Amino acid sequence: MNQYMLREEIIRCAKRMEEYGLIRLTGGNVSVRLPDDSVLVTPSAVDYRTMNTADIVRLSMDGTVLEGKLRPSSDYRALLYMYRHMPEVRAVIHTHQPMAVAFSLITDQLPQITTTMVDEVCGEVSVAPFTVSSDEGMGRLAVESAGDAQAVILKQHGVLAFGDDLEEALSAAVYLEESCRIYLMVRSAGFSVPALTSEQIEAENNTGEFYGQQQEE
Numbered sequence: 544m545n546q547y548m549l550r551e552e553i554i555r556c557a558k559r560m561e562e563y564g565l566i567r568l569t570g571g572n573v574s575v576r577l578p579d580d581s582v583l584v585t586p587s588a589v590d591y592r593t594m595n596t597a598d599i600v601r602l603s604m605d606g607t608v609l610e611g612k613l614r615p616s617s618d619y620r621a622l623l624y625m626y627r628h629m630p631e632v633r634a635v636i637h638t639h640q641p642m643a644v645a646f647s648l649i650t651d652q653l654p655q656i657t658t659t660m661v662d663e664v665c666g667e668v669s670v671a672p673f674t675v676s677s678d679e680g681m682g683r684l685a686v687e688s689a690g691d692a693q694a695v696i697l698k699q700h701g702v703l704a705f706g707d708d709l710e711e712a713l714s715a716a717v718y719l720e721e722s723c724r725i726y727l728m729v730r731s732a733g734f735s736v737p738a739l740t741s742e743q744i745e746a747e748n749n750t751g752e753f754y755g756q757q758q759e760e
C-alpha cells in the first residue's frame with residue numbers, strides 16, 4: 544500500500560471509529576508506521592469528516608514534522624514512545640470508548656471473558672494508571688501495561704489499541720468495547736463475571752483455521 548492509500552485508510556479508520564461509538568467529534572487519533580520508520584498521524588482537532596489526505600502529518604521518530612502543514616495530534620509524543628518501544632507495532636489508534644472508560648473506574652484488569660477477546664484482543668487487558676493526556680507518560684504507561692494484548696485501557700480516559708495494521712487495531716478496540724459492555728452489564732445485574740479458563744483459551748486459540756475465507760491458490 545502506498546503512502547497516499549495509507550493516508551486514505553487512516554481517514555477511513557477514524558470515521559469507522561466514530562461509527563462504532565469509539566469516539567465523538569475530533570476525539571482520539573489514528574497513526575501508522577511507514578517502512579522508513581516515520582509515522583503518519585492525524586492532525587490535532589480536525590473533524591474526520593472533512594479531513595483530507597494532505598492534512599495527515601508525517602513525523603520522524605523524534606517528533607520532527609517531515610510533511611504536513613497542520614499540528615499533529617496532541618498525543619504524538621505518547622504515540623512515538625509506543626512506536627519506539629514496540630517495534631512490531633505498525634498501527635495505533637486512540638479512542639475515548641465509553642464502556643472501557645466506565646470499566647476503568649471500577650477495576651484495573653479485564654480477564655478474557657469472551658472468545659472475541661481471545662481472537663481479536665489477544666489477551667487480558669490492563670488499565671494503565673491515570674496520566675494526563677498529551678504527555679509521553681501516557682505512551683510509557685501503555686507500553687508497561689500492554690502485556691500480550693493488543694490494547695490498553697487508559698484510566699479515566701480511553702483506549703490505545705494497536706497491531707500489524709489499522710484493521711487489527713480497530714478490531715481490538717471494537718471487541719474490547721464489546722467485552723467491557725458485557726462485563727458491565729453482568730456486574731450491573733449483580734453477578735460476578737467468570738473468566739475463561741486457560742484450557743478454554745488454548746482451545747479457542749486453536750480454532751483460527753476455521754475462521755475467514757480460504758485464499759485461492
Ligand SMILES: [Zn+2]
Pocket residue numbers: 571637638639676700701
Ligand atoms: Zn485522548
